[in-house]
Amino acid sequence: SQKIEQNSEALNIQEGKTATLTCNYTNYSPAYLQWYRQDPGRGPVFLLLIRENEKEKRKERLKVTFDTTLKQSLFHITASQPADSATYLCALRSTGGFKTIFGAGTRLFVKA
Amino acid sequence: DTEVTQTPKHLVMGMTNKKSLKCEQHMGHRAMYWYKQKAKKPPELMFVYSYEKLSINESVPSRFSPECPNSSLLNLHLHALQPEDSALYLCASSHARREAPERQYFGPGTRLTVL
Numbered sequence: 515s516q517k518i519e520q521n522s523e524a525l526n527i528q529e530g531k532t533a534t535l536t537c538n539y540t541n542y543s544p545a546y547l548q549w550y551r552q553d554p555g556r557g558p559v560f561l562l563l564i565r566e567n568e569k570e571k572r573k574e575r576l577k578v579t580f581d582t583t584l585k586q587s588l589f590h591i592t593a594s595q596p597a598d599s600a601t602y603l604c605a606l607r608s609t610g611g612f613k614t615i616f617g618a619g620t621r622l623f624v625k626a
Numbered sequence: 627d628t629e630v631t632q633t634p635k636h637l638v639m640g641m642t643n644k645k646s647l648k649c650e651q652h653m654g655h656r657a658m659y660w661y662k663q664k665a666k667k668p669p670e671l672m673f674v675y676s677y678e679k680l681s682i683n684e685s686v687p688s689r690f691s692p693e694c695p696n697s698s699l700l701n702l703h704l705h706a707l708q709p710e711d712s713a714l715y716l717c718a719s720s721h722a723r724r725e726a727p728e729r730q731y732f733g734p735g736t737r738l739t740v741l
Contacts, residue, residue, distance in 0.1 A: 523666075546727040557630075557716050557732030558669065565727055603668060610724050612657055612681055616668035 516542045518617035520604060526623045527594055535589040535620045537604035542615070544606035547580055547587050552601045552619065561602075562589075594624045630733035632717050638739045641707060647736045649700040649717030657681075657722035658700040659730065660692060663714045675700060676722050707740045714738075 521536035537547070546565045550558035564571045564580045564587070571578050577590040591598050601619040630651045639645050649658065657676050661669035674682035675694040683692075689711075691703040700717055714737055718730040 518668075548729060550732075555714065555735070555737065557718070557735050558730075559732070560729040563727055563729055607727075612659070612674045612676060612720075612722075612724075613671060614730065616670075618666070618668050 516540070516606075516615055518542075518604060518606060518615055520602075520617040520620045522620055523618070524621040524623065526625065529595060529624055529626050531594055533591040533594050533598070533622055533624070535602050535604075535622070537587040537589070537617055539585050539606055542585075542606055543582075543608070545608045545610075546606075547578075548605045548607070548614075549576075549578055549587075549589050550603045550605060550616075552603055554601075558603055558616075591622075594622075596624050596626050598622060599624050630717055630719055630731050632715075632733035632736050634736060635734065636737045636739075638741065639704065639707065640741050641709070643707075644703070644705045646704065647702040647715055647717075647738075649702075649733055650698055651719040651731065652698055653719065653731065654697075655719035655721055655731070656697060657720045658694060659718040659720075660700070660702050661716040661718065663716055663735070669716055673702075704738075707738075709740050712738055712740045 517540045519538045548563045549561045552558040575592045579588045603619045604617045607614045660672040663669045673692040678694045693701040714735045716735045717733040720730045
């Protein structure tokens with residue numbers, strides 16, 4: 515069955531460091547991969563989308579990579595801030611369909 | 627307007643009650659979704675409407691009944707729920723461009739508690 519794993523349930527880092535979150539998947543060939551941020555009790559907020567034929571995407575302090583051979587995506591937040599503390603979800607989807615599969619998320623804590 | 631709104635924010639209901647969750651968007655999106663999310667778990671897809679037609683039903687129990695009255699509105703009718711149905715219910719929308727990557731816009735959710 516299709517499975518998405520995000521590297522750890524929680525990640526603690528110091529302010530100013532780079533946070534790296536991992537998303538691995540099996541039994542799936544997504545056309546694209548997305549990352550969302552979710553704060554407690556709130557709906558997910560879209561951050562970045564990367565297509566299967568793209569290796570890397572950047573947006574301000576965010577960077578995402580996508581390796582379809584390894585079936586893995588890495589999500590980086592550079593110069594992290596306490597305001598970056600949240601749960602980050604990776605999500606996979608094929609084109610031609612509406613079904614999106616979410617990983618369980620990684621809770622990021624950035625300490626001042 | 628890039629917002630998806632959901633009402634109510636919180637709902638407490640007994641197992642014999644009938645209630646409805648409402649979702650609205652005015653972005654011209656033609657796909658609308660219901661997700662269920664338990665604490666520390668990912669959102670789980672329940673239903674998808676595409677152009678006001680039910681496109682996906684992820685084997686959801688019949689005590690959950692979706693309705694899409696028009697392209698801007700999505701309802702979830704609840705009846706005879708169980709305590710294990712307590713969760714955050716999220717509504718989302720997207721353009722419904724099947725052959726192009728697209729993001730989903732999520733509402734803030736309805737926190738449902740079934741007693």
